[in-house]
Amino acid sequence: MSRSARSAFLLAGLLATAGVAHFASPKQFDATVPEFLPGSPRTWTQASGVAELALAAGLALPATRKASARATALFFAGVFPANVKMAYDWRGRSPKARAIAYGRLPLQIPLILWARGIGRADS
Template identity: 70%
Template sequence: MPRPAHSALALAGLMAAAGATHFLAPKPFDSIVPRALPGSPRTWTRVSGAAELALAAGLAVPGTRRASARATALFLAAVFPANVKMAYDWRHRSTAARAVAYGRLPLQLPLVLWAGHAARAED
């Protein structure tokens, strides 16, 4: 396994890319916002994108890395319902689309564990 600092920087890159994508191509994210959330899906897309960008910045800075990695783990767990909604909504799509939607579900756990590993970074 990579050193936690390198792992944290790689996770920061992933979170930054995801956050930017929320602003550059928001429609797919809007569609997976759970209906139970108040307000517009676009607002939630923007808020989650901004949160991902902030978490990425925190992961990149050694002084905030540990707290940001823990917050990233919590964030990744919090957005899991959106992945469940996507899998449910895409259940009648093509096999390839269903594979993407269903594949996101078990991917969340390794991402949370990755954030936990990044929280152990010393430098």
Template identity: 70%
Template sequence: MSGSPRSPLLLAGLLAAAGVSHFARPRPYDATIPRLLPGSPRTWTYASGAVELALAAGVALPRTRAAAARATAAFFVGVFPANVQMAVDWRHRPAPLRAAALARLPLQVPLVLWARGVARNQEEQS
């Protein structure tokens, strides 16, 4: 996925959509915030949404793409605990919801690799 010239824009679009959704529908995100984090879950939801929007802008622009894509890979690693929290919290939900929560865990790997590939491709072009 990282080799396509559209790949950075697709990644930026994914980040932008996720960022906007953190503000448009924050409640589902609030529930995934690990309880170990200090402060209000809503603050973390909004902060992560803002980071996703900033990363989207950075990935979309060729001048900042490589650095933003590396930061995106780190961000995807950093939000993994929220996906773990969701999987733990949803373990007693109906099977389709439980499966969706569990599917998010391995999905982080291709997202990280995608972001790293975007960074690497941009560095090779520069």
């Protein structure tokens, strides 16, 4: 298995785990849905979970990997407002909780670059 395929499978595993978590523990995700989005937070949580599972499947399949990698990069950029909301909402929590919330913000950059790299490597 090539290095790029291993990288794609690793990212697919991360997305699949996150996708399952959206259904197993939805309340924690509901709380991060920005208020400006229409509809219920649970709908957004479930839609996000489905998207993550679909992206994971797309990354795992060589035929759809390039398109899925690009979509994954866009997805990671799209969920950034939820991470900002979480950091804002957690500003009064313990230092450890704040560190987790604030640490998620710059984490989006390497995730986006990782997904883009998979898309380029599969070209």
